[in-house]
Amino acid sequence: MNFHKLEMARTIEPLYVAISLDIDPDANSAVKGRHDALSSPIEHGEIRVAACQKGLQKIFELLGKYDIDATLFYEARTAQMLVAEGMDLPKLSERHEVACHSLKHEDFLGKVSGIPMDEKCIEKTISEAKYILEKIFKRDTKGFRAPYTRISRAVVKVLERLEFLYDSSETVTFGNGWAGNPYPLEAFDSGLLELALPSFNDAKGKKKSSYLWAIFEGRRISSEYIDTVLQARDVASGGLFVFSIHPWHLYVDCRGNEFSNTQVGKNLENLESIFSRLKQMRSIRILRQDKYMEDWLKKQIKLNKSIPNNSNF
Ligand SMILES: [Zn+2]
Structure with a gap:
């Protein structure tokens, strides 16, 4: 294949979209003086997953309704608590990717805790999380998302070693x-590959992330995210647009206060509208992050064969 033909083939590729969930404790927050996270308000010293459970159940229903395969970043402790509550997570997660979101939502870098974790301690934590998840779900975990989306050289080295x-x-x-x-x-x-979360500048020049929290806190509406995907589609064929959702956020705010029934209704409506619009869009393909990565790696191998010294990396 010559370069021109290759470019043509690329321009007709869709924009890929991944729906990812960070499945962690309700309104979790890092705490000064300890590695793990607590639910807000932290003064209560509690870990709660009731809102996470309700939100996750609803999201599973919506993903099923719209025939969407998602990527589930499970905090291992939360997965254990949900299983203890009687949720059949392996069955509910069957069609989705199971990925890792740490053990107890550790503040690896110590930004809030004030006590950064060393590489050995990080390795112990992530390998225990991986072990727990693989025991619950009986399959490999290939993807990782750090708590607070904060990584360091030590975290990345550990991820490499844990394959x-x-x-x-x-x-x-x-x-x-x-x-x-x-x-x-x-x-x-490191040579470890990153599937980054996108951020954008909105019409007013304000930064917008692909985490849907702003919708649930009533600060943005679903059509703003759909418009963003439409813009991305025009400039990023073959690229991946990763959405991210905290299941608990459908039911409680960042401070742990319960939303009114009206607000919960609105949150569900907004989320459903995003799923349904994405499914209807032309040149958009929704897929799991691991599938995107596997297909992308296969494409790289092909490209390397046709174009020596390609500079795609
Ligand atoms: Zn998290």
């Missing part, structure tokens, strides 16, 4: 030379 296929913690501004493609974490002296 993760990709990390999905960084946030990168769409455009400016990045169109949703995976890239190696060279900044951390």
